[in-house]
Amino acid sequence: MAAEDALRHERYAMVESQVVARHIRDDRVIAAMKAVPRHEFVPEDQRAQAYADRALPIGYGQTISQPYMVAVMCELLDVEPGHKVLEIGAGSGYQAALLGHMAAWVDGIEIVPELVTKARKTLAMLGYTNVAIHEGDGSLGYPESSPYDRIVIAAAAPDVPPPLYDQLTTGGRIVAPVGSRHSQQVLIVTKRDGDLDLDRGIGCVFVPLVGEHGWQF
Ligand code: SAH
Secondary structure, eight states: OHHHHHHHHHHHHHIIIIIITTTOOOHHHHHHHHHSOGGGGSOGGGGGGTTSSSOEEEETTEEEOOHHHHHHHHHHHTOOTTOEEEEEOOTTSHHHHHHHHHSSEEEEEESOHHHHHHHHHHHHHTTOSSEEEEESOGGGOOGGGOOEEEEEEOSBBSSOOTHHHHTEEEEEEEEEEEESSSOEEEEEEEEETTEEEEEEEEEEOOOBOOSTTSOOO
């Protein structure tokens, strides 16, 4: 129990110094980041670093993003309690868990089968009943369960994958890091009646989105 208390203390300190101090203002994002035990989503040998100010390896050449970057993406997504959300590149399941606190339902898609198994196990152990992780190529979206109010891509895309636009509600929003393989900018696309509004956020570096509408190796 003392260990759990110490981890909670670290987590709250992380939220204050890395998230609130850097001007994340969305109370729902802040509450979710305080609630989700990030240390459960990192490999055993990374636990001591779980609340550090950086991305961490989760195996298979992939990473769990820096907490601040996750907070920025969640805030830009502007999730409301009734929303259905799609996360492309679910990795460890950490961001899906955060979104589970903020939305009604979350579908996460992950292309690495081992990460799917692990994320499902972690989310089940923590008792999430409104987050599902699917194995597949998220660059195609997840048409079987669309439309979504919000879609977030947690990997670097050469462009917003075209199939996603049809899987978005009117008034819906996509947040995605778009650019080259090595540096991107967060793109915010809002679907209006027959029109798309484009906005640009901060610069960032994500691992590449692969698959049909991702980077081809
Ligand atoms: N959001 C995750 C971290 C994302 S890292 C977390 O909270 O832990 C980006 C992830 O995108 C990696 O796990 C990678 O395997 C996955 N990915 C890359 N291309 C993909 C694709 N086409 N479909 C689904 N997942 C993909």
